Amino acid sequence: MKENNLSNRQLLVLVIARVLMGWYCLYEGMVKVMNPNWSSFAYLNDSQGWFAGIFKAMASNPGLVSVVDFLNEWGLVAIGLGLILGLLTRVATISGVVLISLYCLSHPSLIEANYMLPSSETAMWVGKNLIFVFLLLILLLFPTGHIIGLDRLLFKKKN
Amino acid sequence: MAEEKKQSNKINRRDALKGFATLPVLGAFGYGMYKKWNAERLKKHSITNELGLDFSAESTFQPIAADGKTLRLGIIGYGIRGRQLMQAAGFAKPELIDEWKKGAQQNSNDRRYQDFLEQEHLNITINGVCDLFDVFADDAMRAAANVNREGTNGKMNPTAKRYRRYTDLLQADDIDAVIIATPDHWHAQMAIDAAHAGKHIYVEKGLTRTVDEAFALRKAIKETGVIMQLGHQGRQTDSYNKAREIIEKNVLGKISLIEVCTNRNDPNGAWVYDIHPEGNPSTIDWAQFIEPTNPHPFSLERFFRWRCWWDYGTGLGGDLLTHEYDAINQVLKLGIPHSAVASGGVYFYKDGREVPDVFQAVFEYPERDLTFMYSASLSSEYFRGKVMMGHDAAMEMENVLTVYPDRRSTRYKEQLEAGILDPEKPMISYIPGQSQVDAVTSATEQYFAKRGLLYTYIQGKRFDTTHLHIKEWLECIRQGKQPSCDIDQGFQEAITAHMATIAYRENRKVFWDAENEKIV
Numbered sequence: 207m208k209e210n211n212l213s214n215r216q217l218l219v220l221v222i223a224r225v226l227m228g229w230y231c232l233y234e235g236m237v238k239v240m241n242p243n244w245s246s247f248a249y250l251n252d253s254q255g256w257f258a259g260i261f262k263a264m265a266s267n268p269g270l271v272s273v274v275d276f277l278n279e280w281g282l283v284a285i286g287l288g289l290i291l292g293l294l295t296r297v298a299t300i301s302g303v304v305l306i307s308l309y310c311l312s313h314p315s316l317i318e319a320n321y322m323l324p325s326s327e328t329a330m331w332v333g334k335n336l337i338f339v340f341l342l343l344i345l346l347l348f349p350t351g352h353i354i355g356l357d358r359l360l361f362k363k364k365n
Numbered sequence: 366m367a368e369e370k371k372q373s374n375k376i377n378r379r380d381a382l383k384g385f386a387t388l389p390v391l392g393a394f395g396y397g398m399y400k401k402w403n404a405e406r407l408k409k410h411s412i413t414n415e416l417g418l419d420f421s422a423e424s425t426f427q428p429i430a431a432d433g434k435t436l437r438l439g440i441i442g443y444g445i446r447g448r449q450l451m452q453a454a455g456f457a458k459p460e461l462i463d464e465w466k467k468g469a470q471q472n473s474n475d476r477r478y479q480d481f482l483e484q485e486h487l488n489i490t491i492n493g494v495c496d497l498f499d500v501f502a503d504d505a506m507r508a509a510a511n512v513n514r515e516g517t518n519g520k521m522n523p524t525a526k527r528y529r530r531y532t533d534l535l536q537a538d539d540i541d542a543v544i545i546a547t548p549d550h551w552h553a554q555m556a557i558d559a560a561h562a563g564k565h566i567y568v569e570k571g572l573t574r575t576v577d578e579a580f581a582l583r584k585a586i587k588e589t590g591v592i593m594q595l596g597h598q599g600r601q602t603d604s605y606n607k608a609r610e611i612i613e614k615n616v617l618g619k620i621s622l623i624e625v626c627t628n629r630n631d632p633n634g635a636w637v638y639d640i641h642p643e644g645n646p647s648t649i650d651w652a653q654f655i656e657p658t659n660p661h662p663f664s665l666e667r668f669f670r671w672r673c674w675w676d677y678g679t680g681l682g683g684d685l686l687t688h689e690y691d692a693i694n695q696v697l698k699l700g701i702p703h704s705a706v707a708s709g710g711v712y713f714y715k716d717g718r719e720v721p722d723v724f725q726a727v728f729e730y731p732e733r734d735l736t737f738m739y740s741a742s743l744s745s746e747y748f749r750g751k752v753m754m755g756h757d758a759a760m761e762m763e764n765v766l767t768v769y770p771d772r773r774s775t776r777y778k779e780q781l782e783a784g785i786l787d788p789e790k791p792m793i794s795y796i797p798g799q800s801q802v803d804a805v806t807s808a809t810e811q812y813f814a815k816r817g818l819l820y821t822y823i824q825g826k827r828f829d830t831t832h833l834h835i836k837e838w839l840e841c842i843r844q845g846k847q848p849s850c851d852i853d854q855g856f857q858e859a860i861t862a863h864m865a866t867i868a869y870r871e872n873r874k875v876f877w878d879a880e881n882e883k884i885v
Contacts, residue, residue, distance in 0.1 A: 225387050229394060236398055262473060290390050359376055359384040 232286025292355010439493035442547035553578030571683025594838035595855035617755030625689035627741035673718035680720030702728035713744035726865035
């Protein structure tokens with residue numbers, strides 16, 4: 207089986223990075239799941255920038271808010287598990303890129319933006335979430351789940 | 366060939382090792398989560414349970430009784446506060462509604478129009494208006510007619526009559542109750558006359574301009590039995606009720622010092638109100654304006670910015686100390702202090718005003734073993750908030766409540782040592798309506814909003830506290846009950862504020878002789 211063109215060191219660093227990012231997503235998801243009062247309502251309503259109108263409209267629809275809540279809570283948990291275990295790694299990584307890009311769109315790191323809720327750290331236009339998206343894209347381009355991860359067993363037949 | 370494929374499809378030991386390599390990470394994660402969860406559970410358990418606090422019980426919304434009587438109101442004074450009170454009662458000028466509608470179109474966070482439409486109908490009509498300035502009186506008439514809460518193109522229903530003298534309004538048969546929002550120097554006389562005319566009264570703070578008036582007004586209310594509510598809308602603030610619960614459970618330990626303050630930094634907040642371009646001796650009844658106070662030639666400044674002069678207003682003591690005092694009084698039941706000293710001066714607004722723009726007052730309550738301290742500046746917005754300092758914990762009391770354990774607390778010694786409590790972190794925070802984001806307009810409004818004086822939250826929905834305060838008064842009239850800020854509470858507020866003002870103006874320590882009910 208051809209594993210990859212990665213050296214052992216490259217592989218090691220990529221796998222550790224994947225696990226750490228998974229850890230972060232899993233934690234973010236778990237604290238939301240465990241807090242019965244958590245809702246995306248305030249975050250959506252606190253949106254600023256070009257797409258603020260769309261997110262605020264979502265916030266004004268209670269049915270939609272509960273869908274967004276569910277997708278956030280369990281989405282983050284699933285992405286986290288996927289990255290840590292290397293399970294359906296590609297799906298987990300792409301989902302992570304989409305979800306966290308939405309955070310970036312709703313809370314863009316505009317210099318003049320003044321968010322009510324404590325949000326991710328930003329260095330002017332570059333915020334933590336934006337960096338996170340690109341780290342996930344690196345994982346997408348240099349996949350490791352099929353080498354170190356459950357994908358290795360899951361996709362064994364195709365190899 | 367087939368054999369070879371089968372061979373490669375088989376999961377060997379190497380595959381299993383590599384496949385499950387990262388699984389132990391989940392174990393570490395789970396262990397961490399469990400530890401975190403357990404620590405939080407312990408913390409929660411040890412604080413809220415041990416203290417017997419239940420913050421999940423939110424105040425509930427009580428709609429007005431459907432079979433209640435329609436009350437017919439008169440409004441005396443339609444200046445800045447009069448307008449706000451009429452809005453809180455459900456009546457706004459059509460031009461204002463147009464402005465709100467426009468605001469909502471331009472900014473989706475501008476909820477003034479939506480909030481006003483959603484505000485409960487209080488089952489009242491406005492049958493009389495009285496203002497000494499023709500423009501304001503005319504505005505009040507149009508607001509009173511706007512029963513459908515519509516803009517200028519809406520259908521109006523004029524019900525109100527304009528009275529040029531409040532005594533005539535009080536004699537009208539089609540008026541059950543009055544809202545008095547005039548300058549302070551008219552409060553007492555109008556309220557006393559209203560009581561004798563059998564009209565129920567909502568009167569703005571400060572209750573009276575002088576000490577004697579406070580006694581006379583209390584006598585009139587007690588004798589006539591009319592329902593009076595003093596305009597401290599902070600009585601409706603949800604977090605203050607929770608604060609009471611915290612105090613009753615003795616979470617703070619022995620409280621020895623209470624600090625409250627006022628910090629504003631804009632001309633409007635310093636009472637430099639606009640002078641209306643149409644104000645002149647023919648549109649303003651100046652003779653009636655100065656009737657109960659010292660004579661003075663016609664002055665637009667004094668008419669529109671009356672709070673700056675002792676002849677009409679009560680300064681920081683009556684205007685803003687009273688809000689802070691009443692907030693504390695409703696939680697701690699402090700009553701009238703034993704003594705007061707005060708200091709300050711006109712340090713920033715050197716515009717000819719008499720009342721100080723920086724003002725401090727210190728009240729002693731020896732029977733309660735505590736000092737109540739007020740300090741105010743109208744030229745700095747540096748926020749300090751209301752703080753009750755106890756031996757075991759300190760509480761900041763605004764719309765949000767925050768309780769910090771004291772590093773040297775006896776009661777929480779064990780929890781502090783165990784690291785369950787941290788003096789740097791709140792042990793209790795109560796944030797009603799925390800999911801609300803909103804655009805509030807002026808600096809003065811923001812000041813009031815932060816202090817819980819504009820809005821409160823009931824079951825996550827925002828309510829105008831003034832609306833709730835008026836509603837409480839109306840429901841008490843219908844049911845023959847006493848409202849939360851009745852004459853006894855109002856009397857305590859008035860005497861306390863007067864003690865501070867006298868201490869400042871006479872530059873001496875002032876005492877309250879409780880036995881003889883006299884300021885000495």
